[in-house]
Amino acid sequence: MIEIHNIHKSFGDKKVLDGISGVFETGKTNLLLGASGTGKSVLLKCIVGLIKPDIGSVTFDGTYFTNNKLDIRQEIRRKIGMLFQSSALFDSMSVEQNVEFPLKMLSDMPKDERMDRVNFCLQRVGLENSNKKMPSELSGGMKKRVGIARAIAPNCTYLFCDEPNSGLDPLTAIKIDELIAEITAEYGITTIVVTHDMNSVIEIGEKIMFLYEGKKIWEGTRDDILDTDVRELNDFIFANRLMRDAKKIEEEEEEAEQNSQNKE
Numbered sequence: 001m002i003e004i005h006n007i008h009k010s011f012g013d014k015k016v017l018d019g020i021s022g023v024f025e026t027g028k029t030n031l032l033l034g035a036s037g038t039g040k041s042v043l044l045k046c047i048v049g050l051i052k053p054d055i056g057s058v059t060f061d062g063t064y065f066t067n068n069k070l071d072i073r074q075e076i077r078r079k080i081g082m083l084f085q086s087s088a089l090f091d092s093m094s095v096e097q098n099v100e101f102p103l104k105m106l107s108d109m110p111k112d113e114r115m116d117r118v119n120f121c122l123q124r125v126g127l128e129n130s131n132k133k134m135p136s137e138l139s140g141g142m143k144k145r146v147g148i149a150r151a152i153a154p155n156c157t158y159l160f161c162d163e164p165n166s167g168l169d170p171l172t173a174i175k176i177d178e179l180i181a182e183i184t185a186e187y188g189i190t191t192i193v194v195t196h197d198m199n200s201v202i203e204i205g206e207k208i209m210f211l212y213e214g215k216k217i218w219e220g221t222r223d224d225i226l227d228t229d230v231r232e233l234n235d236f237i238f239a240n241r242l243m244r245d246a247k248k249i250e251e252e253e254e255e256a257e258q259n260s261q262n263k264e
């Protein structure tokens with residue numbers, strides 16, 4: 001479980017995060033949702049320690065991260081897997097070498113064990129026959145899969161994904177979302193996904209935190225998001241025509257059910 005407490009961050013006189021607190025649960029895909037520029041990526045960077053918050057703290061499974069001693073922060077960092085928006089694969093390395101890279105850097109595993117782990121992770125993401133391929137030979141979806149395999153290779157406890165399905169077609173995007181959610185549940189990882197994609201919310205939003213102008217103004221699950229009465233969240237959700245149609249169908253079904261109950 002990751003807990004954040006009263007996170008504030010400004011750049012000059014621009015306030016980006018304004019006192020955000022919350023809990024990201026273990027074994028769940030926790031979504032950080034919000035429109036462009038609301039501070040999602042800055043919050044993610046504060047959590048992983050790439051940006052230091054001005055005020056506030058982050059705790060990983062009860063251990064303070066922010067402002068703690070370097071060795072303790074390094075130990076937590078070793079448990080973090082990151083999936084970047086662009087996949088960020090090393091172009092000059094094969095698929096296998098990309099996935100092996102964090103094991104070489106972060107562990108003293110012998111070569112044969114490393115290769116077992118690489119093969120296991122590639123198989124888990126559905127890329128068992130792609131070891132020797134170069135990133136330039138891969139589709140966008142395959143690159144994301146390699147990125148996921150690389151993130152989980154060192155047995156991460158925490159997984160951070162910054163807009164993991166950006167640039168993918170809708171079907172591939174859903175597959176990547178599902179893969180992240182499956183791996184999260186299977187290995188009991190605490191996963192945080194930054195997104196502004198309502199499809200992701202519907203597919204994998206077990207726990208959602210909605211940010212608006214640097215504040216958390218709503219949290220809940222995909223099951224209750226359509227019934228929210230928070231105006232800013234409603235505006236965000238129903239800017240999408242498909243979501244407006246889904247809501248209309250839901251209301252019509254409820255009305256029909258009500259009518260039939262009244263008749264009985």
Ligand SMILES: Nc1ncnc2c1ncn2[C@@H]1O[C@H](COP(=O)(O)OP(=O)(O)OP(=O)(O)O)[C@@H](O)[C@H]1O
Pocket residue numbers: 011016034035036037038039040041042043196
């Ligand atoms: N290093 C920085 N220096 C100054 N301003 C920054 C810095 N990083 C982010 N910002 C500003 O903070 C605000 C929030 O940015 P952030 O990237 O967190 O938004 P976001 O919600 O992730 O948006 P998007 O969905 O478009 O990625 C933006 O106005 C951005 O310009």
